[in-house]
Amino acid sequence: MQKKLTEEKMVEILETGIGEFAEKGLSRANINVIAKKAGISVGVLYKYYADKEAFFLACLKRSVGVLEAVLKEVVESDDKLLVRAEKIIRAVQNYARTHKNYINMYNEITSGSSSKFAPLLAAEIENLTARTYTGFIAKAMEDGDIRRDINPRLFAFFFDNLLTMLQFSYCSDYYRERFKVFCGADILDEDEKVVTELLKFLESAFTFSRSEIVHRR
């Protein structure tokens, strides 16, 4: 018997859930095991969450929430695009190192297995990022820091894609290995190199001669 669950206890429960879901995925994670690890009875868990799925979503919300908080902080400066980009990349590296579970949790819902609530979540989760990045890029276009013939939403999308994959590349077993296959066995210890090269990629991915570009169409 325990008194009403404290705020901290709730957090502990969610963190335990995140750990299990990140490691095993939704279906292989075990509610009874989570409850035991969190030091509560399954009963309470079911008092607060209707079923496994609801609990999973709560865990997901928490991990995404923390992620957004981190992003927001980085974003609130008023730097030039490239400086912002660098800050974000470093934040992503740092976050990936410290919050592996959160990222794997996020990765988990993107796979087909959780398709049921995936679409609804996407809107909720991605909106802030999409808006933020698109805003940055639009601003940079206005400021003349960036060419004007582009679609800021798509550029924001590509930018976020690069960051998303970078996160996964530090966290998921598969993507970590893939990272090494592409960039060498030591890449996971060469954060600075990754920052530098990704910034170069963003600066001018493939620097084609203007003429060539004109020709192309």
Add this chain to the structure above:
Amino acid sequence: MQKKLTEEKMVEILETGIGEFAEKGLSRANINVIAKKAGISVGVLYKYYADKEAFFLACLKRSVGVLEAVLKEVVESDDKLLVRAEKIIRAVQNYARTHKNYINMYNEITSGSSSKFAPLLAAEIENLTARTYTGFIAKAMEDGDIRRDINPRLFAFFFDNLLTMLQFSYCSDYYRERFKVFCGADILDEDEKVVTELLKFLESAFTFSRSEIVHRR
């Protein structure tokens, strides 16, 4: 009783498996259901594959194999980098439309839940792509089509990341929704726009003034 399984039947079984695994993931997919859908008995399935996991891997191998074949075809030309990039992007769009399951299957293993064989698979699956892209970029550097102060392996990595996310964005429920959030509700019908903008992004992601770049370090 039925006659010996034909080659086509074997393929049908794998395709059924790919469909189920892509939709439900490894743990939620049901072997008995797969067998029923494929019109065979569980028995045969276990005659050909030691267990669920082995069958899953066989399905995965098949989907990856087809994917590689598509890539190889695109790659065998001797175009300039940008032309190649365009061909690949279009191939990816096309492939994503016709082989949703294969891509979702691939997405499934990248999530933490299948971590057991993920590391081994990464090496097997990504090697060809990694080498191919890295080769392209190195060649382009030699040819003077691209700036020379970059790391071709990392550039290949970023390039493949963009393509990977693009694939997912056409196939997974979650990523499709995210795609729309970022790029507008109609984006899934605007393939040409996606090609154009991604090529622009690759050409010069963020065209910073040279001076700014010089300043940065």
Add this chain to the structure above:
Amino acid sequence: MQKKLTEEKMVEILETGIGEFAEKGLSRANINVIAKKAGISVGVLYKYYADKEAFFLACLKRSVGVLEAVLKEVVESDDKLLVRAEKIIRAVQNYARTHKNYINMYNEITSGSSSKFAPLLAAEIENLTARTYTGFIAKAMEDGDIRRDINPRLFAFFFDNLLTMLQFSYCSDYYRERFKVFCGADILDEDEKVVTELLKFLESAFTFSRSEIVHRR
């Protein structure tokens, strides 16, 4: 749902298991059937016992435990060897009548099919009996009740063999029939006769002339 399993319920479960295992053997006995017969769900069974094998061993331990308790009681007297032997024989007859399942359970592990844990169990189960009987016989040798040129351990072994087979002869379907083949259709109702003859056998199995024995070596 039911209340927590009582001590008696636990015993009932074990007894049900013993019944099934005794009748069908380890592999043919069905866990679901046992659970149903015991009036519990499979779930509880698996809560208390890791798997079928573990449950089987628990059943075995129980039946052996009860058997040992019976033996211990008989053995605590301080009679002459023959008197003890008689008491033990009668106890065996009595026990076989009331605990058929326990004996068949024991018989089950001695067959090759359960070989996996058989060796470990043998040490655990037989030690007490072996020591007890060997002690008896050694004591009788000291007391001059028995010839001194024998090996007490082997004599204890032969003695226990006779008792073991006697038990089986009252319990197992096969051995019961064999008993009748050897000793007549009514032998199962002639306990007194069995006691008398077995005691005679022990007294002097084949009374060879001394001279003959001397000759033999």
Add this chain to the structure above:
Amino acid sequence: MQKKLTEEKMVEILETGIGEFAEKGLSRANINVIAKKAGISVGVLYKYYADKEAFFLACLKRSVGVLEAVLKEVVESDDKLLVRAEKIIRAVQNYARTHKNYINMYNEITSGSSSKFAPLLAAEIENLTARTYTGFIAKAMEDGDIRRDINPRLFAFFFDNLLTMLQFSYCSDYYRERFKVFCGADILDEDEKVVTELLKFLESAFTFSRSEIVHRR
């Protein structure tokens, strides 16, 4: 495709079956595995034997048949009881060493698991032995080699019990261990000692003073 099964092939099949049944028991032995090991198709097996059970019985018959043949040979001499006993004991030791499978096969049916046909088999299998031993003992009584106040059938029974347990003690995993527990770790290599002591046991198991015996009743 093969021509009609030869006599040798039939024997090979049975021997393979005996090996598997001896090792795994009736229910855990696998017909498909047996067929493969014997180098035939399951089809033929089912051509010759109605079902698994029928095949099991055929295997059993064969192993018992061989056993009887061995016994018969030993028995056909016209020695004194004790000499015969010694010959039989040695034959049993020898047979146990060379035909472990046959004995374990026999042991298998005596456990409750095969109860269905056990009773019928007992009559068939044990009759010869029972008669033979009983005959011996009756003869020895007539000849005055043995006391006259005994029941020859029961004595034959006890004698066979000792031999049966001796066989098991060389063959079954469990009984082998039990043998060591009773008689020491090296007992399996001390055949001569076993012969000697068992003969002593038969000669005069517990040599009680006549007076004591008289008193007892």
Add this chain to the structure above:
DNA sequence: AATGAATGAGAATTCATTCAT
């Protein structure tokens, strides 16, 4: 309100038996 034991439907896997070739 909290507990956690009990529930039992559900899923993976095995293997005796059939029967088209």
Add this chain to the structure above:
DNA sequence: TATGAATGAATTCTCATTCAT
């Protein structure tokens, strides 16, 4: 006639969920 691939019922074991205490 022999083959051995296919069948699918049966069995073990898991775990989300319930509810008596």
